[in-house]
Amino acid sequence: MNRFVAYACLALSMSLVGSYVALSKPLVAALPVFLLAWLRFGIGGLAMLRWFKKPAMERPMSSQTRRLLFLESFLGNFLFSICMLYGVSLTSAVAAGVIMASIPAAVALMSWLFLRERIGAPVWAAVACAVLGIGLFSLSKSELLAPVSIGLEANLLPKISWWSSPWLGNLLLVGAVLCEAAYAVIGKKLTGVLSPKRITALINLWGFALVTPLGLWMAWSFDFAAVAPASWWLLLFYSLAASVWTVWLWMTGLKTIPANQAGVFTVMLPLSAAAVGVVVLGETLSVTQVGAFAIALAGVVLATLPQRGREKPARAAPPH
Numbered sequence: 047m048n049r050f051v052a053y054a055c056l057a058l059s060m061s062l063v064g065s066y067v068a069l070s071k072p073l074v075a076a077l078p079v080f081l082l083a084w085l086r087f088g089i090g091g092l093a094m095l096r097w098f099k100k101p102a103m104e105r106p107m108s109s110q111t112r113r114l115l116f117l118e119s120f121l122g123n124f125l126f127s128i129c130m131l132y133g134v135s136l137t138s139a140v141a142a143g144v145i146m147a148s149i150p151a152a153v154a155l156m157s158w159l160f161l162r163e164r165i166g167a168p169v170w171a172a173v174a175c176a177v178l179g180i181g182l183f184s185l186s187k188s189e190l191l192a193p194v195s196i197g198l199e200a201n202l203l204p205k206i207s208w209w210s211s212p213w214l215g216n217l218l219l220v221g222a223v224l225c226e227a228a229y230a231v232i233g234k235k236l237t238g239v240l241s242p243k244r245i246t247a248l249i250n251l252w253g254f255a256l257v258t259p260l261g262l263w264m265a266w267s268f269d270f271a272a273v274a275p276a277s278w279w280l281l282l283f284y285s286l287a288a289s290v291w292t293v294w295l296w297m298t299g300l301k302t303i304p305a306n307q308a309g310v311f312t313v314m315l316p317l318s319a320a321a322v323g324v325v326v327l328g329e330t331l332s333v334t335q336v337g338a339f340a341i342a343l344a345g346v347v348l349a350t351l352p353q354r355g356r357e358k359p360a361r362a363a364p365p366h
Contacts, residue, residue: 047302053350056299056311059292064318066287073284076277079131081268084261085281087123087254090289097247104240111239114232118245119252122229129222136215145219146316147180150345152227153309160231163304172348173306176313179342183316183335227309233297234305242297250289310349313342 073082107115130146150173157163236245300308317339324331331339 047298049302050350052299052302053311054299055295056303056308057314057346059295059299060311060314061318062287062292062295064315064320065322066284066292067315067319070280070284072277073280074131076273077281078264078268079127080257080260081264082281083127083257084254084265086285086288087250087257089282089285090250091247091254093286093290094243094247094250097243098251100244101241104244107240111236114236115245115248116252118229118232118236119249120256121225121232123249123253124256126222126225126229129218129225133215133218133222137212137219144181144184145216145223147177147184149223149226149312150176150309152223153230153312154306156227156231157234157305157309161234161305163306165306168348168351169306169310172310172345175341175345175348176310179338179340179345180313180316182341183320183338226312230300230305230309233300234308237297237301242294242301245297246290246293249293253289307349310345313345317342 077085154165154169154173158165233245240248296308299311320331320335320339
């Protein structure tokens with residue numbers, strides 16, 4: 047695949063993530079978190095029924111590949127969602143934004159450590175721009191990232207002050223960063239043995255299996271009739287975007303691009319979320335925020351510059 051097409055897939059994937067994060071605020075308010083996740087995986091699985099079939103030219107999956115598929119879904123879908131949603135609900139918007147800004151750096155470090163990818167000066171500069179840009183943007187915001195607390199009426203965390211402290215929220219967000227970095231690194235390993243479509247379908251199936259017990263528990267006493275019709279249409283878009291389109295685009299890009307470069311494209315998430323906020327939700331951006339986004343975009347440009355030499359093939363064991 048042409049490298050620029052791969053870059054476009056990565057950028058579009060993260061842009062879609064940012065758009066559905068911004069537009070899914072009403073969903074988080076209308077549906078409990080685990081019920082929302084269960085419905086998302088279920089709808090996504092129905093949309094990908096044809097992708098489950100093993101292509102004729104594909105080799106049988108090894109036990110290592112099966113383990114990687116489970117880890118990809120457990121870390122990238124299940125655990126990441128829990129850490130992010132509960133973390134944001136317990137800490138400030140500024141702290142959350144600054145911590146999540148470290149994702150490109152975490153991806154670069156993990157790709158070097160576990161995939162033995164060479165990281166040149168332009169990629170390190172791109173990572174620095176990404177972290178600086180998103181961190182500066184987060185420091186310039188005072189409002190909450192999302193009203194997720196409304197959708198946590200079935201919160202599994204005990205209702206005691208110790209569990210409600212900001213430090214726990216920050217710790218959960220650090221966990222979300224590590225999960226997202228592992229998602230990129232494991233995804234790179236998987237693209238060497240499976241097609242992007244098969245990876246997308248199989249990790250969605252694992253996600254559905256993991257969240258089904260909690261989803262059924264939430265659904266048992268939930269009043270589905272109270273959900274507005276518009277929310278169901280939004281749920282359909284959210285499910286297809288989160289479970290199908292973004293994952294397939296990301297895996298398609300990863301098949302060609304090293305994980306350390308791909309990680310820089312995570313800056314498109316807050317950029318697109320902010321764009322949706324301005325265009326759709328009527329929010330405004332300050333001069334500082336525009337400058338922060340310019341720095342982050344400069345990182346994306348640096349990440350697409352030709353690199354000297356070729357990255358080493360992945361040889362090390364995947365993260366556990």
